[in-house]
Amino acid sequence: MSSSAILPADHPTIATGKVGVLLVNLGTPDAPDAGAVRRYLAEFLSDKRVVEIPSLVWQPILRGIILRTRPQKSAHAYQQVWTPEGSPLAAITAAQARALQGRLGDAAIVRHAMRYGKPAVAGELDALIEAGCERILVAPLYPQYCAATTASVLDAMADWIKARRRLPALRTLPPYGDDAQTIATLHTDLSRQIAALDFDPEVLLLSYHGMPERTLFLGDPYHCHCRKMSRLLGDAFATSHPGMRLVTSFQSRFGRAKWLEPATDTVLLEEAGRGTKKVAIAAPGFSADCLETLEELAIRGKEDFIGAGGTHFAALACLNAGDAGMDLLESLVRRELAGWI
Numbered sequence: 001m002s003s004s005a006i007l008p009a010d011h012p013t014i015a016t017g018k019v020g021v022l023l024v025n026l027g028t029p030d031a032p033d034a035g036a037v038r039r040y041l042a043e044f045l046s047d048k049r050v051v052e053i054p055s056l057v058w059q060p061i062l063r064g065i066i067l068r069t070r071p072q073k074s075a076h077a078y079q080q081v082w083t084p085e086g087s088p089l090a091a092i093t094a095a096q097a098r099a100l101q102g103r104l105g106d107a108a109i110v111r112h113a114m115r116y117g118k119p120a121v122a123g124e125l126d127a128l129i130e131a132g133c134e135r136i137l138v139a140p141l142y143p144q145y146c147a148a149t150t151a152s153v154l155d156a157m158a159d160w161i162k163a164r165r166r167l168p169a170l171r172t173l174p175p176y177g178d179d180a181q182t183i184a185t186l187h188t189d190l191s192r193q194i195a196a197l198d199f200d201p202e203v204l205l206l207s208y209h210g211m212p213e214r215t216l217f218l219g220d221p222y223h224c225h226c227r228k229m230s231r232l233l234g235d236a237f238a239t240s241h242p243g244m245r246l247v248t249s250f251q252s253r254f255g256r257a258k259w260l261e262p263a264t265d266t267v268l269l270e271e272a273g274r275g276t277k278k279v280a281i282a283a284p285g286f287s288a289d290c291l292e293t294l295e296e297l298a299i300r301g302k303e304d305f306i307g308a309g310g311t312h313f314a315a316l317a318c319l320n321a322g323d324a325g326m327d328l329l330e331s332l333v334r335r336e337l338a339g340w341i
């Protein structure tokens with residue numbers, strides 16, 4: 001009997017057999033204005049993985065105070081780094097997805113999503129299913145595990161799972177900050193950028209996004225993952241740049257609670273105070289440049305350091321969609337797709 005005899009005439013066409021990769025980063029406003037930043041912050045700061053304060057207490061503070069004041073200030077910061085392609089984080093993440101697609105060819109379909117804002121995780125997973133993906137790798141682009149970032153991406157994936165009938169086989173990219181290739185790639189790329197400077201840094205400051213200190217005592221490995229990356233980079237630079245001191249710090253403190261220390265802005269002032277004149281700063285915990293690296297480090301960090309007596313300051317770029325970063329991402333993704341492609 002032919003299949004047309006047993007299939008209903010309106011049987012939907014179902015694509016099958018493909019492998020998908022979804023790159024996910026944090027998210028960013030659609031525009032550098034207070035309205036767009038307010039919408040973005042409302043979603044981001046309402047995530048219980050990000051602010052671990054009971055909603056009954058936190059939402060009145062968020063709606064009544066923070067969303068009335070911060071969007072204006074943050075919009076001004078975004079305006080200083082905005083590009084013709086939009087927010088740097090959005091443009092770079094899209095470029096990473098395009099470059100990875102070029103490298104994987106027909107082996108997998110690559111898309112990207114933002115945990116907050118657009119393109120949303122659920123919509124992009126739907127698009128991969130529509131395209132026939134029966135196996136999907138979700139790749140949060142965070143080298144270090146943190147509940148506020150990695151687990152939050154997995155929450156978005158879990159919400160999508162719960163709301164769907166037809167599900168693919170799913171894998172997730174583990175944190176990769178202590179991977180030998182990650183360290184080698186960062187060491188080579190940062191060394192290349194340092195060699196191109198017109199000065200030899202006395203200090204290479206490795207600045208990671210901060211977290212409330214209590215998350216460390218609650219069992220989040222983020223702090224240890226950051227420290228481990230710094231130790232491994234320190235070992236690599238001790239051989240290649242024996243005269244350069246590596247210092248670790250945590251940036252972007254938010255709210256009144258105690259955050260991981262030392263704080264990046266404090267370290268910059270202290271270094272200038274102890275006579276350090278030449279500093280390079282890198283953000284190896286960020287896979288893409290964003291507001292936190294381009295405004296907080298490159299603009300405000302420089303003002304702090306030079307204002308306190310430093311003479312030379314350079315903010316080094318993240319791996320972004322450059323060849324070195326894409327070689328790393330391709331090999332991490334191929335490793336996680338083993339047996340699938």
Ligand SMILES: C=CC1=C(C)c2cc3[nH]c(cc4nc(cc5[nH]c(cc1n2)c(C)c5CCC(=O)O)C(CCC(=O)O)=C4C)c(C)c3C=C
Pocket residue numbers: 026027028029041050051070074087089142146148149209210211212222252254286289290291292
């Ligand atoms: C309680 C508040 C915050 C926690 C916890 C937090 C953790 C965290 N964030 C990143 C990465 C990024 N954060 C970015 C921006 C940003 N972060 C916070 C607050 C917390 N982050 C705010 C309020 C903002 C928005 C800007 C501002 O108003 O200051 C970004 C950049 C986004 C962009 O659009 O460019 C990134 C990336 C990590 C890795 C992390 C925990 C480890």
Ligand SMILES: [Fe+2]
Pocket residue numbers: 209252
């Ligand atoms: Fe943040």
Ligand SMILES: [Fe+2]
Pocket residue numbers: 223224225227
């Ligand atoms: Fe630790």
